[in-house]
Amino acid sequence: MKILVLISNVPDTTTKIRFTGDNKAFDTSGVQWIINPWDELALTRALELKEAGGVEKITIANVGTNATEPTLRKALAVGADDAIRIDAEAKDAFFVASQLAQVAKDYDLILAGIESSDYNGAGVGGMLAAMLDIHSVSAVSGVSLENGELKVQRDIDGGNQSLSVPTPLLAVVQKGIAKDPRIPAMRGIMMARSKPLNVVPPADVEARTEFLGYELPEPKAACKMVDEDNAKELIRLLHEEAKVL
Amino acid sequence: MSVLVYTENWEGKFKKLSYELSSFAYAIAKEMGSSVTALSIGHVADDELKSLGKYGVSKVLNVQDNRFESLDNKAVADAIAKAVASENAKVVILAHNNEGKAFAPRLSVKLNAGMVTGVIGLPVSVEPFVVKKKVFTQKAFARIQIKTDVKVLTFAQNSFDVVENPVDTAVEAFDPQIGDGEFTTKVLDTHKITGKILLSDAEIVVSGGRGMKGPENWGGLEEMGDLLGAGMACSRPVSDDGWRPKEEHVGQTGKIIAPNLYLAFGISGAIQHVAGVSSSKYIVAVNKDPEAPIFESADYGIVGDVFKVIPQLNEAIKEMKS
Ligand SMILES: Cc1cc2nc3c(=O)[nH]c(=O)nc-3n(C[C@H](O)[C@H](O)[C@H](O)COP(=O)(O)OP(=O)(O)OC[C@H]3O[C@@H](n4cnc5c(N)ncnc54)[C@H](O)[C@@H]3O)c2cc1C
Numbered sequence: 001m002k003i004l005v006l007i008s009n010v011p012d013t014t015t016k017i018r019f020t021g022d023n024k025a026f027d028t029s030g031v032q033w034i035i036n037p038w039d040e041l042a043l044t045r046a047l048e049l050k051e052a053g054g055v056e057k058i059t060i061a062n063v064g065t066n067a068t069e070p071t072l073r074k075a076l077a078v079g080a081d082d083a084i085r086i087d088a089e090a091k092d093a094f095f096v097a098s099q100l101a102q103v104a105k106d107y108d109l110i111l112a113g114i115e116s117s118d119y120n121g122a123g124v125g126g127m128l129a130a131m132l133d134i135h136s137v138s139a140v141s142g143v144s145l146e147n148g149e150l151k152v153q154r155d156i157d158g159g160n161q162s163l164s165v166p167t168p169l170l171a172v173v174q175k176g177i178a179k180d181p182r183i184p185a186m187r188g189i190m191m192a193r194s195k196p197l198n199v200v201p202p203a204d205v206e207a208r209t210e211f212l213g214y215e216l217p218e219p220k221a222a223c224k225m226v227d228e229d230n231a232k233e234l235i236r237l238l239h240e241e242a243k244v245l
Numbered sequence: 246m247s248v249l250v251y252t253e254n255w256e257g258k259f260k261k262l263s264y265e266l267s268s269f270a271y272a273i274a275k276e277m278g279s280s281v282t283a284l285s286i287g288h289v290a291d292d293e294l295k296s297l298g299k300y301g302v303s304k305v306l307n308v309q310d311n312r313f314e315s316l317d318n319k320a321v322a323d324a325i326a327k328a329v330a331s332e333n334a335k336v337v338i339l340a341h342n343n344e345g346k347a348f349a350p351r352l353s354v355k356l357n358a359g360m361v362t363g364v365i366g367l368p369v370s371v372e373p374f375v376v377k378k379k380v381f382t383q384k385a386f387a388r389i390q391i392k393t394d395v396k397v398l399t400f401a402q403n404s405f406d407v408v409e410n411p412v413d414t415a416v417e418a419f420d421p422q423i424g425d426g427e428f429t430t431k432v433l434d435t436h437k438i439t440g441k442i443l444l445s446d447a448e449i450v451v452s453g454g455r456g457m458k459g460p461e462n463w464g465g466l467e468e469m470g471d472l473l474g475a476g477m478a479c480s481r482p483v484s485d486d487g488w489r490p491k492e493e494h495v496g497q498t499g500k501i502i503a504p505n506l507y508l509a510f511g512i513s514g515a516i517q518h519v520a521g522v523s524s525s526k527y528i529v530a531v532n533k534d535p536e537a538p539i540f541e542s543a544d545y546g547i548v549g550d551v552f553k554v555i556p557q558l559n560e561a562i563k564e565m566k567s
Contacts, residue, residue: 011381015381019385093360095543118380119380122346122350126354127354129319130355135430137247138343139343149259151433157255157443158434158437158441160437161433161436162433163432165430166429175498211388212375212390213387213388214386215388216386220541220542223540226545228549231313231558234545239544239565242544244505
């Protein structure tokens, strides 16, 4: 079995968000970049499956400029076998999925994160599956291989389900897929330097949406405090002032 | 031409979000001079289907076909596409939840439509079609233009009021004609709580963090949940350590919820936690540490011990109800 893990390069989750140029662009100055947390968990699960046997190779793919390479090297350092970078600035989910569709054929399992933590698009995985005309399952919280067959767990309203699904499959993964991401070890980092990172030119595709500008939320009014010994007052406020009880 | 809404039901009753989506769709349709058609898949009684009319839906396409129960991503997306074609819909609206996120991307490819997910509020304009959404995990807003003729939106729950706009509603049986071969997802096993309030659909949510000290201390919170008809939630370490079921985990890596009222007990308010609840209308925090970051996001707060405060609150709620 060959696995492809889609990797998005995003600002660290604690980044203070700022914009430049009349609020038209995200201010990347001083930002630390990481593997999108969902993609990192997807990769972790792929590595676990490989260690358990039955997976030949794990490839990672990213649409991005050469600025994303440190993130891709990190993914190689934790154990991916090779990387593909499609050399273009990611414009929207449709654009990214269209680029990935060029390189995503010939895998038995493709893992995509439910969303990237920057633009929260939640679109690339499902779009790619539709473009490749393969099956997809979303809200996936577990993937396992039993005698070469894929078993998938997904979250549904109020619970979860286990499913059998044919390959090739694109699984859009979320919480539960793996527990803790791996931290690259020195040996991994050394090895990653010589692993293949293939740069592919982009296909000529138009994005279907355009980001026009950004806003930051209004600062919030101060929290109204109630005394610990008079906690009942809180219920009165929620009932009479906020009118939510 | 119309605006098409994909509705969802829970045990045969429309989720509140279906009425919210309908209200939202009606407001868009009005600006575009068109009308709203809803697609319902599953076993929903006629009266319930008609109830959508109260929120501006003029036509309901009713699909009763057990094969769709497997929520096969491709088959459902294809079925929605058939409904879009038969209605000549220009805007298609799904919820920004498990189902919407599963179907909308596939649907958008099928329809050659531009898609924006997690839309909040009415479009900034319909010509050109510009919508707003939250980005950077709730930390900012973006304005995005969709440039295609057909548009697919997923709508972030609780960002539009459910408004009554009664219209005459026709319910029509609809067969999207999806072949058996298209259904490839086989459900082996389902674990599902029933008869409980769905966290994602709850108007009030009671939530506990590590400050609750252990699973044995949840009695007071569960009582509060029952008293208020609330959904239950928790922080990530609480579900990671198995104190509470993982369905209750909210935050950046859990569920993102937006109830009217979110009550946080013994939760520090880490940025990744707040990312999942910051769209709540009101946030209440009880924490013994006055410096806890949760108070920066909260509207009402008590600096104090959860074990002292919870019983007082429950008593006050009972008094209020009686
Ligand atoms: C990539 C990433 C993703 C993450 N995603 C999530 C997520 O989705 N959701 C999430 O919740 N977290 C998430 N986290 C973890 C997050 O950073 C915090 O560690 C977590 O939210 C803390 O949970 P807590 O508030 O329950 O516990 P703590 O931070 O330990 O806080 C417990 C609080 O309880 C208070 N307390 C203790 N005793 C009492 C008492 N008797 N009475 C009153 N108050 C008391 C303390 O003052 C403290 O503020 C994520 C972290 C990372 C790195």
